[in-house]
Amino acid sequence: MSHVNKTKIGLTIGIVLLLIASVLAMLLASEYKPAPEEEVAISGTTEKTLKPGQSFTITSWNIGYGGLDASADFFMDGGKTVNQESEAHVQNTVHHLAEQAAELNSDIFLLQEVDIHSRRSFYINQAEQIQQAIEQDHAVQSAFAYNFNVKFIPYPLPPIGHVESGVLTLNSFPADGATRIGFDSSFKWPVSAFQLKRCLLVERMPLENTDKELVLINLHLEAYDNGQGKAQQAAKLAQIMKDEYEKGNYVIAGGDFNSVLPGVNPEAYPLKETENFMPAVIDKTLMPEGWQYVTDDRVPTSRLLNHPYDAENLDNNQFYVIDGFILSPNVTLHHAETVDLQFAWSDHNPVNIEVELQTE
Numbered sequence: 001m002s003h004v005n006k007t008k009i010g011l012t013i014g015i016v017l018l019l020i021a022s023v024l025a026m027l028l029a030s031e032y033k034p035a036p037e038e039e040v041a042i043s044g045t046t047e048k049t050l051k052p053g054q055s056f057t058i059t060s061w062n063i064g065y066g067g068l069d070a071s072a073d074f075f076m077d078g079g080k081t082v083n084q085e086s087e088a089h090v091q092n093t094v095h096h097l098a099e100q101a102a103e104l105n106s107d108i109f110l111l112q113e114v115d116i117h118s119r120r121s122f123y124i125n126q127a128e129q130i131q132q133a134i135e136q137d138h139a140v141q142s143a144f145a146y147n148f149n150v151k152f153i154p155y156p157l158p159p160i161g162h163v164e165s166g167v168l169t170l171n172s173f174p175a176d177g178a179t180r181i182g183f184d185s186s187f188k189w190p191v192s193a194f195q196l197k198r199c200l201l202v203e204r205m206p207l208e209n210t211d212k213e214l215v216l217i218n219l220h221l222e223a224y225d226n227g228q229g230k231a232q233q234a235a236k237l238a239q240i241m242k243d244e245y246e247k248g249n250y251v252i253a254g255g256d257f258n259s260v261l262p263g264v265n266p267e268a269y270p271l272k273e274t275e276n277f278m279p280a281v282i283d284k285t286l287m288p289e290g291w292q293y294v295t296d297d298r299v300p301t302s303r304l305l306n307h308p309y310d311a312e313n314l315d316n317n318q319f320y321v322i323d324g325f326i327l328s329p330n331v332t333l334h335h336a337e338t339v340d341l342q343f344a345w346s347d348h349n350p351v352n353i354e355v356e357l358q359t360e
Contacts, residue, residue: 031193032149040178040201044131044141048107050173051208052250052357055334059106060254060323061350062220062302065115065165066094066126068347074305075156076224078276082158087122094126096345098133104339104350105137109170110254112220116144119161127168140170143178145201147220153194167201167218167255175203176213183236186222186229198222198233200240200253207250207357214357215244219255223277230259230280238286241326250357251328256302256348257282261293261324268297269319273304279322287326292333294353295324299338302348309343323351332356 050056064072067090073079084090101109111130115121131142146166153160169178181200185192201218219237222229234257241251260266262284271278284293295301300319303309310316327333334354341349 032146032197034146034180034182034197034199036182038180038182040143040145040180042141042143042175042178042203044139046139046141046172046174048138048172048174049208050205050214050357052210052212052359055354055356056107056173057352057354058108058110058252058254058325059101059104059350059352060110060112060256060325061101062112062256062323062346062348063097063114063126063130064346064348065113065118066090066097066121066124068305069093069345070309070311070343072305072347073307074347076276077304078273078306082156082160083120090121090124093345094121094124094129097126098130100341100345100350101130102133102137104352106352107172108216109134109140109168110216110218111168111170112218112256113165114144114168115163115165117162117164120163130168131170134170138172140172141175143169143171143175143201143203145178145180145199145218146197147199148196150194155194167199167220169201169203169216169218171203171205171216173205175205175216178203181240183222183229183233186225186232198229200237202240212248212250214250214252215241217241217251217253217255219253219257221256221258223258227278227280230257234259234280234282234286237326241291241328242288245328245330249328250330252325252331252355254325254351254353256323258322260320260322261295263293264295264297264321269300269321271318273306273318276306277304279320290329292327292329292331293324294327294333294336295321295351296336296338297321299340299349301338301351303343305347311342323348325351325353327355330358332358
């Protein structure tokens with residue numbers, strides 16, 4: 001090879017490396033850096049009111065951004081798929097998610113993994129579609145908080161690309177305000193720049209005939225960490241809840257804990273796959289006596305996405321119970337049920353509860 005050809009090859013490699021470095025620098029410079037606490041806009045109006053002694057229903061559901069239905073696997077869980085290839089497939093999934101949410105007819109929805117403008121879900125505004133479906137029956141207020149906002153995720157191949165996603169609360173009762181409370185990242189820079197920025201979405205709801213509030217918390221705790229992030233986030237959640245209860249408020253937290261809640265039968269869904277995703281176990285002493293951990297382990301709330309859902313041989317699936325609620329001592333639980341959708345439209349099943357705020 002001549003000296004001229006070697007020089008051309010060297011220049012070409014140098015230019016490519018410079019371009020890659022420039023793109024990475026641009027992406028890192030555009031990193032989403034929310035403040036520790038930020039006010040979240042609440043949109044919509046509702047005429048319903050809430051007071052102690054009144055029963056109401058709440059649904060928590062991780063909808064898997066419309067891309068993790070029964071046919072899906074996912075590369076982070078040991079599968080192969082990065083993004084769904086068909087926009088029509090995602091559109092159909094989101095349509096059914098919205099339709100199912102409307103059929104559940106809960107007063108409050110705490111939803112996780114809701115995409116509003118992401119390459120992986122073909123830029124479908126899922127928050128808007130689900131709200132519109134529910135509002136065919138009754139009006140709701142909506143509040144959305146980002147926990148995933150990245151201009152372009154360059155890995156794996158093909159890359160995930162642009163992501164705007166988060167947690168969504170749809171509330172039939174009026175809220176005075178909503179706040180995004182962030183967690184410290186479980187990952188070091190520069191990896192943290194392309195990771196989720198986990199948070200709590202906290203709504204404060206006035207109650208008739210009392211100066212107390214219902215503090216409602218929507219959460220989605222860490223997934224693919226070594227367990228330390230989950231523990232730190234659970235501890236921060238617990239402290240916020242205890243502080244609010246000590247003020248005299250009612251407190252309800254619900255969502256995807258990515259951790260097994262106390263009271264779940266450990267033999268119901270034994271761990272067979274631990275290489276890619278490993279749920280933590282929440283210590284029952286996280287909350288003082290009188291607080292309630294609520295879920296329904298008669299039906300799994302989540303599945304591993306190492307392969308599509310196997311309805312013919314259930315033992316071929318790895319199941320979990322990692323979605324549910326924590327209730328303060330002044331909240332009475334009437335009913336809890338995991339809705340068995342057989343993971344048709346998401347890798348999580350919705351969990352419903354009926355509760356009542358105790359009167360003094």
